[in-house]
Amino acid sequence: MNIFQKIAQGIKKTKDAFSKKLFFAFSARALDDEFYDNLEEALLTADVGITATENLIEELKNECFARKIKKPEDARDVLRQLMIEDIDYDVPQYEYPLVILLSGVNGVGKTTAIGKLAHMFKDMGKSVVIAAGDTFRAAASEQLEVWGERAGVRVIRHSEGADPAAVVFDAISSAKAKGNDVILVDTAGRLHNKKNLMAELQKICRVVGRELPDADFRKFLVLDATTGQNAVSQAKIFSEDIDTDGIILTKLDGTAKGGVVLAISEELQLPVVYVGVGEKIDDLIPFDATDFINALL
Amino acid sequence: MALFESLSDRMNHIFSKLRNKGKLTELEIKQAMREIRVALLEADVNYNVVKDFTAKVSEKALGEDILKSLTPAQQIVKIVNDELVALMGSTHQKLAVSDRPPTVYMMCGLQGAGKTTMCGKLAVYLKKQGKKVLLAAGDIYRPAAIQQLKVVAKNAQTECFEMGQIDPVKIAKGAIDYALKNGYDTVILDTAGRLHIDEKLMDELVRVKKEIKPTEILLVVDSMTGQDAVTVADTFNKTLDVTGVIMTKLDGDTRGGAALSIKAVTGKPIKFSGTGEKPEDLEPFHPERMASRILGMGDVLTLIEKAQNAFSQEEALKMQKKLKENSFTLEDYLDQLNNMKKMGNINDMMSMIPGLAGKMKGNVQIDEKQLAHTKAIILSMTPQERRNPDIIKASRRKRIARGSGTSIQEVNQLLKQFDMMKEMMSRMQRGGLRGLKGLKGLF
Numbered sequence: 001m002n003i004f005q006k007i008a009q010g011i012k013k014t015k016d017a018f019s020k021k022l023f024f025a026f027s028a029r030a031l032d033d034e035f036y037d038n039l040e041e042a043l044l045t046a047d048v049g050i051t052a053t054e055n056l057i058e059e060l061k062n063e064c065f066a067r068k069i070k071k072p073e074d075a076r077d078v079l080r081q082l083m084i085e086d087i088d089y090d091v092p093q094y095e096y097p098l099v100i101l102l103s104g105v106n107g108v109g110k111t112t113a114i115g116k117l118a119h120m121f122k123d124m125g126k127s128v129v130i131a132a133g134d135t136f137r138a139a140a141s142e143q144l145e146v147w148g149e150r151a152g153v154r155v156i157r158h159s160e161g162a163d164p165a166a167v168v169f170d171a172i173s174s175a176k177a178k179g180n181d182v183i184l185v186d187t188a189g190r191l192h193n194k195k196n197l198m199a200e201l202q203k204i205c206r207v208v209g210r211e212l213p214d215a216d217f218r219k220f221l222v223l224d225a226t227t228g229q230n231a232v233s234q235a236k237i238f239s240e241d242i243d244t245d246g247i248i249l250t251k252l253d254g255t256a257k258g259g260v261v262l263a264i265s266e267e268l269q270l271p272v273v274y275v276g277v278g279e280k281i282d283d284l285i286p287f288d289a290t291d292f293i294n295a296l297l
Numbered sequence: 298m299a300l301f302e303s304l305s306d307r308m309n310h311i312f313s314k315l316r317n318k319g320k321l322t323e324l325e326i327k328q329a330m331r332e333i334r335v336a337l338l339e340a341d342v343n344y345n346v347v348k349d350f351t352a353k354v355s356e357k358a359l360g361e362d363i364l365k366s367l368t369p370a371q372q373i374v375k376i377v378n379d380e381l382v383a384l385m386g387s388t389h390q391k392l393a394v395s396d397r398p399p400t401v402y403m404m405c406g407l408q409g410a411g412k413t414t415m416c417g418k419l420a421v422y423l424k425k426q427g428k429k430v431l432l433a434a435g436d437i438y439r440p441a442a443i444q445q446l447k448v449v450a451k452n453a454q455t456e457c458f459e460m461g462q463i464d465p466v467k468i469a470k471g472a473i474d475y476a477l478k479n480g481y482d483t484v485i486l487d488t489a490g491r492l493h494i495d496e497k498l499m500d501e502l503v504r505v506k507k508e509i510k511p512t513e514i515l516l517v518v519d520s521m522t523g524q525d526a527v528t529v530a531d532t533f534n535k536t537l538d539v540t541g542v543i544m545t546k547l548d549g550d551t552r553g554g555a556a557l558s559i560k561a562v563t564g565k566p567i568k569f570s571g572t573g574e575k576p577e578d579l580e581p582f583h584p585e586r587m588a589s590r591i592l593g594m595g596d597v598l599t600l601i602e603k604a605q606n607a608f609s610q611e612e613a614l615k616m617q618k619k620l621k622e623n624s625f626t627l628e629d630y631l632d633q634l635n636n637m638k639k640m641g642n643i644n645d646m647m648s649m650i651p652g653l654a655g656k657m658k659g660n661v662q663i664d665e666k667q668l669a670h671t672k673a674i675i676l677s678m679t680p681q682e683r684r685n686p687d688i689i690k691a692s693r694r695k696r697i698a699r700g701s702g703t704s705i706q707e708v709n710q711l712l713k714q715f716d717m718m719k720e721m722m723s724r725m726q727r728g729g730l731r732g733l734k735g736l737k738g739l740f
Contacts, residue, residue: 041344047523050338106546107409107519136574138448139441146440160448191549196665224409228341228523230551251408254492256525279438 022297026072031064035072039079046259046296049229052266056082080297086262088289089271091246095216096126096181099172099208103201103242104222105234106189109250109276111140113222114186115147116276116284122151126181131171132157133164133204136188144186150281164188165203172211183212192237201242220273222248225258235264249287250276257296323359329373330355340552340591343527346561354380378588385557385584390541390566395512399431399476401484403469403509405502405537406517407529408490411545413442415517415571416487417449418579422569423483424455431481433472434459435505436489446487452576456481465489465501469509486511493532502537513540515568518555520544526555527562534563544582545571552591556582625719627683631675634668673701674711686712 025038036057043053060079069075100117102110114130121128130148132155134140141157148155156171168185175183187204190197208217221244223231238244249258252275261272272287330351337347357376394400402419404412413436420430432450434457436442443459450457456479458472469486476484488505491498506514516530516539533539542563544556547570556567567582619625675683677700682689689697689712698705 044338044344045524047341047525050335105521105549107411109409137445138452139445142441142444143439191546193548193550224519224521226407226519226523226525226529227521228526228551228555229339230341230521230549231523233550251492254407254525255494255528256523260523 026076028072031070031072031075035075036061043259046257047228047231047263048259049232049263052263055266056086056262076297080293083262083293083297084289087265087272087292089269091271091273094218097175097183097212097215098181099183099185099212099215099217101185101187101204101208101217101219101242102222102248103187103219103238103244104189105191106137108189108222108224108227110134110189110222111143111147111186112279113248113250113274113276113284114144114184115151116281117184117274118147118151118153119281120284121182121184122153127179128153128182128184129171129175129178129180130155131168131183131185133167133186134188135160135162135164135167140186140188147281164200165207168204168207169211172208176212183215192234192241198237198241205242218245219243220246220248221270222250223258223261225249225252225275226254226256227260229260229263231260232263232267235268235270239268239270244270246271246273248272248274248276248284253277253283258292259296261292326355326358326373329358333373333377336592337554337557340554341521341523341526341558342554342591343524343558343562346527346558349561350380350384374592378585378592381557381588381591382585385560385587386566387584389581389583390568391581392568393513393540398482399473399484400428400482401469401473401486401509401511401513403486403488403502403505403511403514404517404543405488405514405533405539406490407492407519408439410490410517410519411571412436412490412517413445413449413487415543415545415569415579416446416485417453417576418571419485419569420450420453420455421576422579423485424453428483429481430455430483430485431472431476431479432457433468433484433486435465435468435486437462437465437468438489442487442489449576458484466504466508469505473509493529493536499532499536506537515539516542516559516565518542518544518559520547520553520555520570521549521551522555524558527558530559530563534565539563539565541566541568543567543569543571548572548574548578553587554591556587557591623719627675627678627686627715628680630715630718631672631683634672634675637668670701670703670707671711674698674703674708677701686715 022038022042025035025042028035028038039060040053040057043056044050048056056079059082060075063069063078063082064075067078069078102113104110111134118128118130128151130144130153132141132144134144135158138160141155141160145155145157154174156167156174158167158170164187171183171185174180185204185208187201188197190201192198205217205219208215219242221235221238223234227234235244235247247261247264247270249261249272252258258275264270272292274284275287275292277283277285333354334347334351337350338344342350354373354377357380358373392402404416406412416432420432423430430453432446432453432455434443434446436446443461447457447459458468458475460468460471465488472484472486475481486505486509488502489498491502493499514537516533518526518530522529530542542556542559542565544553544567547553559565560567567584567587570580570582570587572578572580619629674697677697678686678689682693682697689708694705694708698708701708
């Protein structure tokens with residue numbers, strides 16, 4: 001078997017185009033223009049975005065020059081390190097009582113993530129209540145109730161079209177009465193450029209702040225890993241409007257790499273907190289920067 | 298993000314230095330291509346598509362003697378635009394109708410793309426064309442998906458066929474039998490969202506396809522999808538041989554480069570785009586408009602079409618006359634506000650105006666509620682006041698504020714705005730569209 005056949009076989013194993021590109025990039029002999037071009041292509045294909053990609057490559061060039069690195073394989077480790085540093089944040093431990101609010105555009109998987117979170121906290125021995133704050137989408141509350149049943153968690157819901165802030169208020173009252181540790185708040189999907197819907201979200205936050213001023217209140221933005229550069233715009237506007245604490249990156253079990261979190265991190269320093277990797281109830285796992293980048297590179 | 302407002306601006310910037318020389322070098326063309334590349338990548342057009350595209354445009358640009366052209370920036374933008382349109386298919390493609398009823402449209406796509414919502418929109422659209430539409434609930438996995446389709450069907454005032462959570466092949470067959478027996482000529486089959494790499498679930502779709510032979514298989518794609526859009530669309534297309542694509546969530550601020558990638562990779566036409574939360578928010582897909590959107594140049598054509606739908610020819614003529622005579626009154630303003638409502642969301646409209654699109658993002662938002670207040674204030678005036686606002690002095694202002702449940706300040710503001718508007722309109726009479734620059738302050 002000659003060298004080309006070997007390469008071809010290696011590529012067959014790594015199914016997607018992205019790995020192919022990286023394979024080519026890192027099997028180059030020297031750190032030449034072609035190497036950097038291939039690398040750029042790989043990063044862009046993973047949705048890292050043009051600005052973040054150019055910055056990363058610039059940093060890599062400088063680093064390799066300073067440390068006299070000549071071999072592509074060594075450069076890969078440098079790049080990996082650079083990327084991990086970019087998205088590695090210390091996320092403070094939860095304190096209880098805890099309120100977690102999930103927001104995001106339509107169809108990113110908020111309701112599913114709520115179900116998975118409920119299961120996770122239940123497993124940790126916490127008592128959980130869910131507020132069905134998506135009163136807009138048809139049958140959203142029913143969907144959440146199925147998740148509540150699976151996780152064995154109470155769901156507080158109103159009828160369709162009700163004020164979501166009122167649902168949250170009721171959930172808080174109920175949690176107070178029963179002494180629950182965790183309140184999970186689902187919200188309706190909204191495109192971030194719709195001002196009145198963003199105001200509704202702010203109202204929900206005000207209710208939580210007023211009714212539970214001492215609670216640990218986390219606001220997570222749910223992002224679909226298949227989303228491209230628009231995710232930056234989503235993160236920006238959601239964090240401007242409700243001061244987002246972190247990101248839950250869903251649907252990482254597909255072929256999308258979710259590289260856009262690097263672009264988001266560069267601009268907003270927003271940490272990823274959890275990643276969704278499947279359809280089952282325990283398929284939501286805490287984010288690990290090293291694992292994430294290793295999967296990406 | 299939002300580094301550039303429109304490709305036009307960027308091109309202008311590159312070429313502005315050279316205006317006096319009147320001639321471009323190859324280096325400058327190269328620079329221009331770099332900008333085009335960045336613009337397309339920021340719009341999420343797939344890397345390989347961008348590569349092919351810039352190569353093609355570059356060739357064209359050199360071939361067409363841009364170097365001698367007087368306005369090279371415009372010329373390059375035009376070439377880019379034309380090529381984009383050509384790539385996306387030059388005209389709108391209609392849905393196929395089966396000559397043996399029922400016509401069956403099968404929806405497919407990833408989770409959260411918006412299939413179920415799209416079923417409802419499509420039903421409303423087809424009903425308007427006189428079709429009798431049955432929705433069929435084939436998503437047997439997602440909790441409450443069937444329930445959601447039922448509500449969607451109710452809102453679309455049509456029926457939803459369901460058999461619970463059994464094999465989707467049986468549901469599809471059952472739906473067609475039911476349609477034949479009950480006089481439905483169109484069936485829209487909702488299916489569960491699935492990952493393109495989930496072989497078991499993809500196989501389920503293949504089985505459904507084999508059994509019912511749908512008239513069209515429509516792939517529903519979130520327009521915010523990034524580079525992965527090609528992988529997804531390509532796999533769905535190879536497995537199912539889809540007949541068309543529907544882009545959803547185009548009412549966001551995404552540039553929607555995915556549309557271009559998908560067309561380039563699959564060669565399948567994009568037939569519709571979903572543009573809002575309401576059941577009627579569905580538009581036939583127009584490649585030339587998408588091209589402007591990807592390039593961040595606004596969507597004047599859609600704006601004009603919406604205006605044409607909302608304003609009758611007669612009204613427009615009447616308005617033109619009034620503008621000429623400068624006899625525009627608050628009554629006319631009220632008519633205008635009502636007409637604008639017919640055109641849809643004001644913010645969406647503003648985003649279609651070229652040049653304004655980039656500038657407004659995030660910071661200038663027009664509150665629809667504000668418009669309701671404005672209307673209330675005008676409605677609290679006497680006809681005489683509306684025709685001649687100059688007579689509205691302190692005590693009248695007080696009465697109007699009370700009548701409309703607003704404050705005197707708000708009444709004052711409206712009157713001031715109205716003056717500004719009149720001023721601007723007379724400026725537009727003289728200076729054409731340039732007068733529009735002050736538009737933002739109006740609402």
